[in-house]
Amino acid sequence: MNVAWKRIAAVAVVMLLLMGMMKLELTDGGGAMAHAHAQGTAAPDIEADNAVTKRPNAAITAAQAGIASSLVQAYGNVRTIPAAMPTAAETPADPNASAAPKIASTPNTSAVPEAKVQEAASSKLASNVPDKVVYLTFDDGPSKWTPEVLDLLAKYKVKATFFVLGQSAERAPEVVKRIVREGHGLGNHTYNHKYEELYHSFMGFWTQVKKTDDILTRLTGKQVTLLRAPGGTYTNFDAFYFQYLGEAGFRIMDWNVDSGDSKRSNVPAEEIIRMVKQTKLAKEVTLLLHDGAGHEQSVKALPAIIEYYKAKGYRFAVMNEETKPVTFRFGADKWHKAWTPSLHQQAEAAVTAFQREHGWMPLREWLVGKGTVAWDAKAHEAVVELADTTTFRLIPAGGQAVKVAGTPGESNGKLSFKITHNQFYVLKTA
Numbered sequence: 001m002n003v004a005w006k007r008i009a010a011v012a013v014v015m016l017l018l019m020g021m022m023k024l025e026l027t028d029g030g031g032a033m034a035h036a037h038a039q040g041t042a043a044p045d046i047e048a049d050n051a052v053t054k055r056p057n058a059a060i061t062a063a064q065a066g067i068a069s070s071l072v073q074a075y076g077n078v079r080t081i082p083a084a085m086p087t088a089a090e091t092p093a094d095p096n097a098s099a100a101p102k103i104a105s106t107p108n109t110s111a112v113p114e115a116k117v118q119e120a121a122s123s124k125l126a127s128n129v130p131d132k133v134v135y136l137t138f139d140d141g142p143s144k145w146t147p148e149v150l151d152l153l154a155k156y157k158v159k160a161t162f163f164v165l166g167q168s169a170e171r172a173p174e175v176v177k178r179i180v181r182e183g184h185g186l187g188n189h190t191y192n193h194k195y196e197e198l199y200h201s202f203m204g205f206w207t208q209v210k211k212t213d214d215i216l217t218r219l220t221g222k223q224v225t226l227l228r229a230p231g232g233t234y235t236n237f238d239a240f241y242f243q244y245l246g247e248a249g250f251r252i253m254d255w256n257v258d259s260g261d262s263k264r265s266n267v268p269a270e271e272i273i274r275m276v277k278q279t280k281l282a283k284e285v286t287l288l289l290h291d292g293a294g295h296e297q298s299v300k301a302l303p304a305i306i307e308y309y310k311a312k313g314y315r316f317a318v319m320n321e322e323t324k325p326v327t328f329r330f331g332a333d334k335w336h337k338a339w340t341p342s343l344h345q346q347a348e349a350a351v352t353a354f355q356r357e358h359g360w361m362p363l364r365e366w367l368v369g370k371g372t373v374a375w376d377a378k379a380h381e382a383v384v385e386l387a388d389t390t391t392f393r394l395i396p397a398g399g400q401a402v403k404v405a406g407t408p409g410e411s412n413g414k415l416s417f418k419i420t421h422n423q424f425y426v427l428k429t430a
């Protein structure tokens with residue numbers, strides 16, 4: 001029995017490899033610069049796939065909508081969570097942050113027992129991950145509890161990330177500023193958290209994200225690209241949510257450990273602590289906590305949680321643009337969103353306008369009259385040639401970051417680039 005499974009698993013690994021190569025051929029022809037259409041984010045699938053085949057694969061990347069995070073993978077910045085643990089009752093049915101390898105949107109293609117493949121993937125990954133990291137994340141604030149959370153974090157000298165609601169940020173601007181000033185991460189958690197307004201249609205979600213973005217940009221003086229979906233993405237987001245938010249440059253962050261502090265009101269601190277300690281330890285932990293109204297018990301639980309991870313040898317990291325998104329496995333949209341061509345047009349227009357508002361112009365557009373860009377599939381770099389014969393390469397460096405090699409001619413190296421969802425942008429400098 002055991003041997004039989006191993007053989008099946010081995011065959012499946014070869015199949016995954018072959019399927020990856022097929023995608024490589026399909027997409028090498030400049031596909032990476034093409035506009036990707038929604039196929040779900042599938043990022044966790046790609047990661048697992050990588051782990052099994054152990055080769056850089058910007059090609060599979062190019063075939064996927066989850067382009068940015070996959071590029072991180074392709075460039076060796078491997079920070080994958082080996083195995084995630086759905087914990088509390090509130091956690092959606094099956095939100096494994098790293099699902100077993102599956103080819104995008106064809107679940108159960110192979111007859112491989114999931115556990116076997118996952119095991120193989122995990123052991124490979126484990127050796128690539130140098131240290132243990134915990135991202136403490138606080139949702140639904142700021143509230144009157146947030147300053148207490150900040151005091152505790154300062155006392156323990158650890159950092160966290162706060163996914164704030166626009167309406168709360170409006171009421172407590174000084175707290176938002178303090179979060180940033182003290183070196184913590186800041187993310188967008190929509191304006192009012194009302195599922196009914198967020199998940200029936202993309203523009204409902206977008207309106208709240210945009211409104212919150214305006215508030216946070218005003219308060220912090222810079223673009224806040226981290227985004228957490230109220231309730232998480234699982235069965236709330238459809239593929240187009242991922243696509244358009246990705247195009248807008250948002251980094252969507254679910255979690256892989258739920259402290260259980262919001263599964264009902266006033267979950268006692270002891271229960272929150274127990275829940276955290278019960279969870280199997282992953283190399284990277286993204287812990288869901290809340291600092292919204294009514295979360296006094298989370299504040300009370302925090303010292304023990306910090307001490308627990310410290311004792312286990314974790315370092316406390318802040319989420320930023322370089323942080324690889326932790327995204328739940330894709331699940332069928334339970335809201336049955338109805339898309340029409342006109343809704344897609346609206347979404348595209350909103351996203352493009354948003355990028356421009358933040359000063360980002362599509363690279364191809366910027367290059368009109370200046371030069372050309374081509375995708376070097378082998379090197380996984382974009383090659384930009386300016387009319388004055390200056391050539392430079394844009395190297396996806398992790399997350400949205402892009403490294404520039406060569407001399408970016410006309411602005412003496414002051415050009416700034418980013419990549420979101422297969423699209424390169426250039427920051428228009430004054």
Ligand SMILES: [Zn+2]
Binds near residue numbers: 140229231
């Ligand atoms: Zn929330």
